[in-house]
Amino acid sequence: MTKDKIVIDHLNLQYADGTESLHDISMAIPEHAITVLFGPAGGGKSSLLRCLNRLNDLTEVRALSGRILLDGENILDPQTDVILLRRRVGIVFARPVVLPLTIRGNLTYGLELAGEKRRSRLEEALVRSLQLAALWEEVKDRLDDPAVALSGGQQQRLCLARVLANQPEVILLDEPTSGLDPISTGKVETALQQLKKDYTIVLVPHSVQQAARVTDYAAFFLQGELVEWAEGKQIFTHPRVKRTEDYLEGRFG
Amino acid sequence: MNRRLFLDRGLAQRLGISLLTLVTLVTVLPILAAVVYVVKAGLPAISWQFLSQMPRDGMRAGGILPAIVGTLYLTFGTALFSVPLGVAAAIYLSEYARENTLTRLIRIAIINLAGIPSVIYGLFGLGLFVFFLKFGTSILSASLTLSIMTLPVIISATEEALRAIPQSFRTVSISLGGTRWQTIRRIVLPQALPGIMTGIILGLERAAGETAPILFTGAAFFLARLPNSPFDGTMALPYHLFVISTQVPGMPIQIQYGTALVLLAFVLAMNLFAVIIRSRARSKRQW
Numbered sequence: 001m002t003k004d005k006i007v008i009d010h011l012n013l014q015y016a017d018g019t020e021s022l023h024d025i026s027m028a029i030p031e032h033a034i035t036v037l038f039g040p041a042g043g044g045k046s047s048l049l050r051c052l053n054r055l056n057d058l059t060e061v062r063a064l065s066g067r068i069l070l071d072g073e074n075i076l077d078p079q080t081d082v083i084l085l086r087r088r089v090g091i092v093f094a095r096p097v098v099l100p101l102t103i104r105g106n107l108t109y110g111l112e113l114a115g116e117k118r119r120s121r122l123e124e125a126l127v128r129s130l131q132l133a134a135l136w137e138e139v140k141d142r143l144d145d146p147a148v149a150l151s152g153g154q155q156q157r158l159c160l161a162r163v164l165a166n167q168p169e170v171i172l173l174d175e176p177t178s179g180l181d182p183i184s185t186g187k188v189e190t191a192l193q194q195l196k197k198d199y200t201i202v203l204v205p206h207s208v209q210q211a212a213r214v215t216d217y218a219a220f221f222l223q224g225e226l227v228e229w230a231e232g233k234q235i236f237t238h239p240r241v242k243r244t245e246d247y248l249e250g251r252f253g
Numbered sequence: 254m255n256r257r258l259f260l261d262r263g264l265a266q267r268l269g270i271s272l273l274t275l276v277t278l279v280t281v282l283p284i285l286a287a288v289v290y291v292v293k294a295g296l297p298a299i300s301w302q303f304l305s306q307m308p309r310d311g312m313r314a315g316g317i318l319p320a321i322v323g324t325l326y327l328t329f330g331t332a333l334f335s336v337p338l339g340v341a342a343a344i345y346l347s348e349y350a351r352e353n354t355l356t357r358l359i360r361i362a363i364i365n366l367a368g369i370p371s372v373i374y375g376l377f378g379l380g381l382f383v384f385f386l387k388f389g390t391s392i393l394s395a396s397l398t399l400s401i402m403t404l405p406v407i408i409s410a411t412e413e414a415l416r417a418i419p420q421s422f423r424t425v426s427i428s429l430g431g432t433r434w435q436t437i438r439r440i441v442l443p444q445a446l447p448g449i450m451t452g453i454i455l456g457l458e459r460a461a462g463e464t465a466p467i468l469f470t471g472a473a474f475f476l477a478r479l480p481n482s483p484f485d486g487t488m489a490l491p492y493h494l495f496v497i498s499t500q501v502p503g504m505p506i507q508i509q510y511g512t513a514l515v516l517l518a519f520v521l522a523m524n525l526f527a528v529i530i531r532s533r534a535r536s537k538r539q540w
Contacts, residue, residue: 053428055427055428058424083430083431083432084430086427086429087430091428093421093424095421097421097425099425099426099440100443109426109429109431110430113426113429113431159425166429166430
């Protein structure tokens with residue numbers, strides 16, 4: 001049994017506008033594995049993801065209680081250094097957002113924010129992260145072109161590489177392939193399988209099929225509640241809870 | 254039947270477009286006419302001597318150098334105060350302040366400030382800078398007065414430019430471990446810069462052409478030498494134009510129109526500069 005990288009302990013979240021919320025979530029996210037959070041839209045998956053690196057700070061929250069332990073430390077503690085936390089826990093969004101910089105500028109952005117000025121370090125991180133995200137071959141000759149010139153699939157892998165360049169411990173992905181064609185999706189999924197050896201990955205998949213393809217562990221969310229979480233193999237073949245089964249068989253959602 | 258309808262519609266379309274074109278021309282023509290008239294009447298007066306010499310014979314001869322230099326000083330002085338203040342205020346309003354009663358109040362105040370008649374700014378400057386702060390009628394007092402008048406323009410334009418930057422850039426930057434300020438400095442400001450510059454130039458252009466705010470605070474009827482300190486009064490193009498057009502009998506008409514032409518060229522050049530910045534930025538924009 002692997003070590004739990006993140007432990008979520010009785011997490012409750014309510015937004016100020018009353019839209020989406022989380023009710024009493026408790027689960028663990030094991031190290032060096034892919035944990036998928038799946039379920040119908042509005043179930044709280046993205047909200048949970050955003051709590052894991054405190055991006056929820058940017059939203060007006062009415063109530064937040066419980067604990068999220070990263071390596072045993074509660075990141076919801078007001079004392080937490082959120083800047084440092086966000087370097088340790090990176091996120092890739094559904095729509096690829098490239099910063100209005102060159103490809104190189106996008107990749108070194110995070111490290112430069114952290115004060116890294118040594119060219120050799122930046123260059124090293126650039127090459128390594130592009131290779132990990134399976135993008136190096138496609139862009140190595142045009143690193144100084146504007147990043148918007150890349151295709152959608154390339155942009156999304158650039159966003160993944162940009163997170164990797166920060167050398168995070170945990171990578172959060174919020175429907176990273178929702179706008180991509182099957183070939184690009186395949187490339188991202190293959191990259192994730194490679195990455196899980198060194199990183200802890202939390203993925204909100206864009207379909208149940210994708211969830212089943214990449215899962216090591218899986219958690220099913222429904223209307224802000226965690227219905228069931230277990231090893232992926234088990235949940236996708238023998239769900240214990242009726243509501244999970246119904247969802248997987250397409251009876252709703 | 255259908256064909257007939259189609260024809261009628263086509264006719265209506267053409268009529269509508271012609272009418273709109275006509276109306277547009279009606280609004281543009283007076284402006285063009287004014288420019289052409291000033292250029293035609295003023296051009297004969299323009300010479301190197303006119304631009305580089307002091308006025309002579311009770312301003313009825315010689316050049317308008319002190320007025321040109323004064324307007325440059327005032328524009329520069331206004332920029333010195335209003336640009337940092339205005340841009341900083343806009344950054345605060347757009348990037349830091351939460352939407353609440355206070356910020357709404359500030360916004361309403363800014364909008365209303367933009368609508369206050371300029372002569373009232375002049376009186377306010379007289380009271381605050383000239384008398385209370387004892388800066389006297391000086392470049393400093395006039396620049397500060399013009400700054401207050403220019404601030405709302407710069408703040409609104411800057412805020413608008415900042416808001417046009419997609420929110421997703423900020424979220425991404427912060428998710429990569431950026432602070433708010435790093436995000437503003439590295440992503441938001443560079444992208445908003447062309448819009449901010451345009452706003453600044455339009456604001457300063459208005460300041461350069463104003464007479465009323467400097468009337469009591471810094472403008473001089475006539476000075477025999479150029480100002481050499483911020484506490485000196487100064488001549489300025491708009492006020493000089495007012496003086497030679499109404500206060501000096503027997504004034505040669507070319508000098509009046511020559512002065513008007515110089516002021517117009519100054520303001521139009523700034524405007525042109527703003528247009529160039531904007532169109533260049535638009536072609537380079539990456540989102």
